[in-house]
Amino acid sequence: AQKITQTQPGMFVQEKEAVTLDCTYDTSDQSYGLFWYKQPSSGEMIFLIYQGSYDEQNATEGRYSLNFQKARKSANLVISASQLGDSAMYFCAMREYSGTYKYIFGTGTRLKVLA
Amino acid sequence: DTGVSQDPRHKITKRGQNVTFRCDPISEHNRLYWYRQTLGQGPEFLTYFQNEAQLEKSRLLSDRFSAERPKGSFSTLEIQRTEQGDSAMYLCASSLGGLRGHNNEQFFGPGTRLTVL
Numbered sequence: 307a308q309k310i311t312q313t314q315p316g317m318f319v320q321e322k323e324a325v326t327l328d329c330t331y332d333t334s335d336q337s338y339g340l341f342w343y344k345q346p347s348s349g350e351m352i353f354l355i356y357q358g359s360y361d362e363q364n365a366t367e368g369r370y371s372l373n374f375q376k377a378r379k380s381a382n383l384v385i386s387a388s389q390l391g392d393s394a395m396y397f398c399a400m401r402e403y404s405g406t407y408k409y410i411f412g413t414g415t416r417l418k419v420l421a
Numbered sequence: 422d423t424g425v426s427q428d429p430r431h432k433i434t435k436r437g438q439n440v441t442f443r444c445d446p447i448s449e450h451n452r453l454y455w456y457r458q459t460l461g462q463g464p465e466f467l468t469y470f471q472n473e474a475q476l477e478k479s480r481l482l483s484d485r486f487s488a489e490r491p492k493g494s495f496s497t498l499e500i501q502r503t504e505q506g507d508s509a510m511y512l513c514a515s516s517l518g519g520l521r522g523h524n525n526e527q528f529f530g531p532g533t534r535l536t537v538l
Binding site: 310339341343348349350351352353356397399401406407408409410411412413414 | 452454456462463464466469471476477510512514518525526527528529530531532534
């Protein structure tokens with residue numbers, strides 16, 4: 307079974323609009339972390355935002371916010387005021403601990419921002 | 422720049438040859454990870470080091486793959502007898518573990534793109 311599911315292979319958003327990228331996860335651990343990364347066409351993975359399983363408030367980093375719904379096991383990324391430079395692949399990832407730390411990535415969502 | 426660096430950035434090789442990639446993590450990071458990423462997929466975990474100890478290896482890592490981190494700083498990933506299916510981007514990431522690590526977020530290098538002909 308997929309541990310990280312990103313159901314949107316591709317998304318379009320108009321410049322200056324907000325967009326939500328979906329991510330659901332599956333774990334039986336009580337303590338875990340959720341991450342979002344951006345991968346532009348250049349290939350480098352850029353860390354965007356982190357949410358810990360015990361964090362009560364949704365994480366925010368500038369224009370990025372994470373809509374964390376623990377009971378639903380979802381960790382959606384919201385990008386506000388989209389910019390052309392936001393066009394990239396976006397990956398949701400989960401960190402689990404089972405003796406050692408493991409990071410599991412989803413298949414990604416390709417976001418295209420339209421002018 | 423004190424980010425994660427990888428060398429080479431691109432490697433083209435013939436099937437059956439051996440290749441070695443290098444990763445230099447952020448200097449104070451004690452954890453180092455290798456991932457493989459194929460087109461249209463997310464990174465797949467290969468192996469993980471804490472300092473010089475290799476603590477985890479994925480089942481994806483066949484006997485032809487070996488990784489080292491001899492002094493707990495840089496790491497090498499070697500693929501022996503390469504096959505066309507090994508063609509992928511190989512990503513290295515590092516993080517700061519323990520209480521100092523806060524969120525333990527990983528910082529990625531630019532990757533090494535391997536093409537096996």
